[in-house]
Amino acid sequence: MPNKNKKDKEPPKTGKSVKSGKEGQDNPEHDASNKKANNAPPPAQVSKIKVPTPQTVVKKEKRQSSSRFNVSNNRELQKLPALKDVPPAEQEKLFVQKLRQCCVLFDFVSDPLSDLKWKEVKRAALSEMVEYITHNRNVITEPIYPEVVHMFAVNMFRTLPPSSNPTGAEFDPEEDEPTLEAAWPHLQLVYEFFLRFLESPDFQPNVAKKYIDQKFVLQLLELFDSEDPRERDFLKTTLHRIYGKFLGLRAYIRKQINNIFYRFIYETEHHNGIAELLEILGSIINGFALPLKEEHKIFLLKVLLPLHKVKSLSVYHPQLAYCVVQFLEKDSTLTEPVSLVIFLLVR
Structure with missing residues (x-):
């Protein structure tokens, strides 16, 4: 894990x-x-962090990189009401709005301090939706399926960063630090949300197979x-x-x-x-x-x-x-x- x-x-x-x-x-x-x-x-084999000997005081920094995302032009996100605060009849519409809002992509590498306010709006929306589909039944309705799959695809399907070993040297998990994804604060929540979606008792493979x-x-x-x-x-x-x-x-x-x-x-x-x-x-x-x-x-x-x-x-x-x-x-x-x-x- x-x-x-x-x-x-x-x-x-x-x-x-x-x-x-x-x-x-x-x-x-x-x-x-x-x-x-x-x-x-x-x-799977995991990286081990080796404590430097007294003679070896140089500590490797964790490499931060990022995939090649198509950063959205309009990144100013409006904070929407909480799903729990609207009447049940309006929750599906608001759920779709939040899913579409989370399709906005941000820059985490060239200017990591940019758009902090809007990045937090997206992070909060993703976190809220994870809890929403985990603790509520009958909220994964048919119109939700294409929206969820599209949101996942927009955030995840991208060009991966270049290899940290461009010369072809093998990655050694005993010695080398992996290159970590700079956009992970958002990617992790997208993965968690999609897993809760797949594991929900309301999930219907016969509906989802049109999109997955x-x-x-x-x-x-x-x-x-x-x-x-x-x-x-x-x-x-x-x-x-x-x-x-x-x-x-x-x-x-x-x-x-x-x-x-x-x-x-x-x-x-x-x-x-x-x-x-x-x-x-x-x-x-x-x-x-x-x-x-x-x-x-x-x-x-x-x-x-x-x-x-x-x-x-x-x-x-x-x-x-x-x-x-x-x-x-x-x-x-x-x-x-x-x-x-x-x-x-x-x-």
């Missing part, structure tokens, strides 16, 4: 099993509470390359919830994760979110029904196992090992081919 600063809120844990539903023989909806603690996928589609999922997956570990943990939880709610997107999600792995193995050898994607897959594999489909065995041999040959293996090895063990526990006949492939890859 997020490597949170003291002020950061912790999102729901991704280890929670996906809710009931079938797609062929896939059923990743085992109740996590019935699993032993040692059967949970290992968490393959294009949405593809853009979400692109964000997993963010250097900010806080964002990757929220993404991990968000994608896991979408996988559980939308049966029609499951095969597509697995296919696109495969594509990310293929590019990582055979082209770039650089991606910040491999550990988090493997952690999601660990939960998915855990729910595969028996006997295993042939496509899942091919995924193990052609996608998962080649991840062992990438030089940054240590960053995601615990999550990769968990996925492989899940396969072997489900089908012991895979032990010999798995051992052979790993031997050929690492010798």
Whole structure:
């Protein structure tokens, strides 16, 4: 879960099993509470802060960067009434107004002290809406769905900042500080709001599927390359919830994760979110029904196992090992081919 600063809120844990539903023989909806603690996928590797020795007094500063947002021209936001202070008949209209207000984007890098008043209006509106959909029922009406998805997309789908290692040097979580997203005060609340939206008892996947589609999922997956570990943990939880709610997107999600792995193995050898994607897959594999489909065995041999040959293996090895063990526990006949492939890859 997020490597949170003291002020950061912790999102729901991704280890929670996906809710009931079938797609062929896939059923990743085992109740996590019935699993032993040692059967949970290992968490993604986190950065460790090393205390300098007396001889090493130079302290690395945390790098602040920001994605390339299209900062809005009109950023003067009017503070709207609180949702709890208006009659129920007017709450839906006010809710939509606040969602649209939160589509205004601000500059957090070149001039971080600009528009402080309006930034606070947006932050307060996001925080209020998180509480509103958490503690009130029947407030996610049909007109709210496109507004929520649009607000999320406007705030989140952007060009990520350049890599902090442009020369191609591997990020070392033991030594390097990650580049943190400067706009995080707003991004965190948008993630929290969207998760509460997905997890609400009022949420209807049949309505939402018109807006949360393959294009949405593809853009979400692109964000997993963010250097900010806080964002990757929220993404991990968000994608896991979408996988559980939308049966029609499951095969597509697995296919696109495969594509990310293929590019990582055979082209770039650089991606910040491999550990988090493997952690999601660990939960998915855990729910595969028996006997295993042939496509899942091919995924193990052609996608998962080649991840062992990438030089940054240590960053995601615990999550990769968990996925492989899940396969072997489900089908012991895979032990010999798995051992052979790993031997050929690492010798």
